[in-house]
Amino acid sequence: MHARDEPAIILKIVHVPFVFPPDPVGGTEIYVEALAHGLRAHGIESLIAAPGSAGNGQVYEHNDLRVRRFPSAPESKYMLRELYGDGDPQAAAAFAKILDEECPDAVHVHAFTRAISVMLVRVAKQRGLPVVFTYHTATVSCQRGTLMLWGKEPCDGVLGFRRCTNCLLESRGVPRPAAALMSYMPLQFARALDTTNLSGGLWTALRMADLMRARQQAFQALMREVDSVVAPAEWVRALLVRNGVPGSKITLSPTGLPGVMRKRQSPIDVAKTPLRVAFLGRADALKGLDTLVKAVRSAPGLSIELDLYGVAQSPADEAYWAMLKSWAADDARISLRPPVPHDQVVALLSSYHLLALPSRSLEPGPLVILESFAAGTPVIGSNLGGIAEWVRHQDNGLLLEAEDVRAWADALRLCAEDRRLLARLRQGVQPPRSMADVADEMAQLYRFYSSGVSGRKRNSKA
Numbered sequence: 001m002h003a004r005d006e007p008a009i010i011l012k013i014v015h016v017p018f019v020f021p022p023d024p025v026g027g028t029e030i031y032v033e034a035l036a037h038g039l040r041a042h043g044i045e046s047l048i049a050a051p052g053s054a055g056n057g058q059v060y061e062h063n064d065l066r067v068r069r070f071p072s073a074p075e076s077k078y079m080l081r082e083l084y085g086d087g088d089p090q091a092a093a094a095f096a097k098i099l100d101e102e103c104p105d106a107v108h109v110h111a112f113t114r115a116i117s118v119m120l121v122r123v124a125k126q127r128g129l130p131v132v133f134t135y136h137t138a139t140v141s142c143q144r145g146t147l148m149l150w151g152k153e154p155c156d157g158v159l160g161f162r163r164c165t166n167c168l169l170e171s172r173g174v175p176r177p178a179a180a181l182m183s184y185m186p187l188q189f190a191r192a193l194d195t196t197n198l199s200g201g202l203w204t205a206l207r208m209a210d211l212m213r214a215r216q217q218a219f220q221a222l223m224r225e226v227d228s229v230v231a232p233a234e235w236v237r238a239l240l241v242r243n244g245v246p247g248s249k250i251t252l253s254p255t256g257l258p259g260v261m262r263k264r265q266s267p268i269d270v271a272k273t274p275l276r277v278a279f280l281g282r283a284d285a286l287k288g289l290d291t292l293v294k295a296v297r298s299a300p301g302l303s304i305e306l307d308l309y310g311v312a313q314s315p316a317d318e319a320y321w322a323m324l325k326s327w328a329a330d331d332a333r334i335s336l337r338p339p340v341p342h343d344q345v346v347a348l349l350s351s352y353h354l355l356a357l358p359s360r361s362l363e364p365g366p367l368v369i370l371e372s373f374a375a376g377t378p379v380i381g382s383n384l385g386g387i388a389e390w391v392r393h394q395d396n397g398l399l400l401e402a403e404d405v406r407a408w409a410d411a412l413r414l415c416a417e418d419r420r421l422l423a424r425l426r427q428g429v430q431p432p433r434s435m436a437d438v439a440d441e442m443a444q445l446y447r448f449y450s451s452g453v454s455g456r457k458r459n460s461k462a
Contacts, residue, residue, distance in 0.1 A: 007043035011446055014104045018111035020050040021062050024313045026282055027367040028136040030342055032110055034258035036065050038439030049098050051115035070094035072115035085214040087117020096123040105450040108132045112140045118221050130449035134230040138362050141219055143168045146361030157239035161213040169208055183209045227449045232364035233386040256435035257370040265350040267376045270423045274303040275416040278352040280368050283310030283321040288358035293327050295408035296334055303416055304333050311339045349375035353422055357381035360402045365390055370432035378425035396428035
């Protein structure tokens with residue numbers, strides 16, 4: 001659609017993701033960009049406002065979208081309290097300035113961090129703006145980041161600061177008996193440590209029960225104060241309900257595939273050898289790539305090409321990626337490759353027999369699954385979260401236990417040896433949902449909650 005054919009702008013929405021290009025991005029940011037473009041068909045203008053390190057006032061365009069970056073204080077006397085609690089006041093103040101200058105009709109928040117916090121939501125509400133929040137990742141409510149209780153089994157996600165404190169401390173190497181004792185740390189003692197500004201190692205562990213209580217109170221405040229919560233998967237909707245979010249406040253809206261990604265090539269010959277398997281996503285330990293690498297290495301006779309396309313967004317990601325490289329260095333079947341531009345992913349996946357997603361955490365639904373289905377490529381993935389909702393075992397893919405190296409090796413061997421199975425899985429793949437469908441649903445949501453806001457806002461400015 002040419003600009004002259006687009007409908008007149010009737011609403012202006014500010015989207016707030018964790019980060020945005022040119023910084024390295026993940027599925028959430030791809031979702032935000034595609035949504036912003038899709039909303040134009042509904043006469044809705046989008047501004048992207050994201051935390052950034054370049055200082056206040058940075059304004060630029062990315063793929064025909066206006067982007068503004070706002071700063072978050074790099075240092076704070078109360079860093080832990082801000083991280084686990086209500087957030088960074090400097091970031092909230094900078095965001096408030098953007099709202100005053102841009103005069104939007106609503107705000108759509110796509111992350112929950114120190115910079116994108118309850119404080120940020122409150123400055124929008126103080127200006128009479130409706131706020132929509134999308135639960136994109138498990139880190140919104142789970143400090144462990146996986147929603148895997150003790151790292152072993154899917155958690156029901158019900159917040160309880162003692163259980164969550166124990167689980168988080170265990171993930172950081174604290175023995176479970178000691179973690180249990182720390183969860184009963186007196187509030188007065190933890191607050192005394194807060195005033196002395198002691199943090200790191202043991203000091204943070206001793207404060208963790210109080211910090212977890214603050215984090216869960218911040219999450220509950222977020223759920224109360226936003227006008228609507230978008231759940232991209234059914235398990236997210238159920239988790240929100242279990243934590244007291246009214247069902248009437250939740251919109252179930254599964255992720256869709258951006259139109260720019262729909263271009264595909266003819267799929268690879270199902271009989272072609274060796275078996276070609278790809279992973280695309282963050283180079284994050286939660287993605288379980290080590291399980292995949294171990295599975296291939298445990299089967300030296302397996303005829304396979306495994307290509308890992310990783311995006312490193314943090315020093316921890318870079319360290320994990322380096323570890324994988326060292327493991328794969330003596331196995332010519334495994335290649336670690338740079339990320340691929342988003343508009344080339346579908347065409348790339350057409351050249352693989354399988355997409356592998358060995359995630360060890362609950363995800364609302366990785367966008368790359370939709371890209372794989374658009375390419376006609378089946379998915380072999382962990383039987384968790386959104387992966388389990390989108391992949392139907394023995395129909396359009398295979399579902400396996402997340403960290404069972406033997407099960408992954410056996411499944412890869414089966415696919416390599418039984419090409420009739422691969423052909424059947426490919427036949428089960430259906431065209432995925434589109435981001436145009438998501439834009440339709442979000443446009444209805446914005447109109448409902450922003451009804452009358454523009455008039456009130458502009459009258460107040462007169």
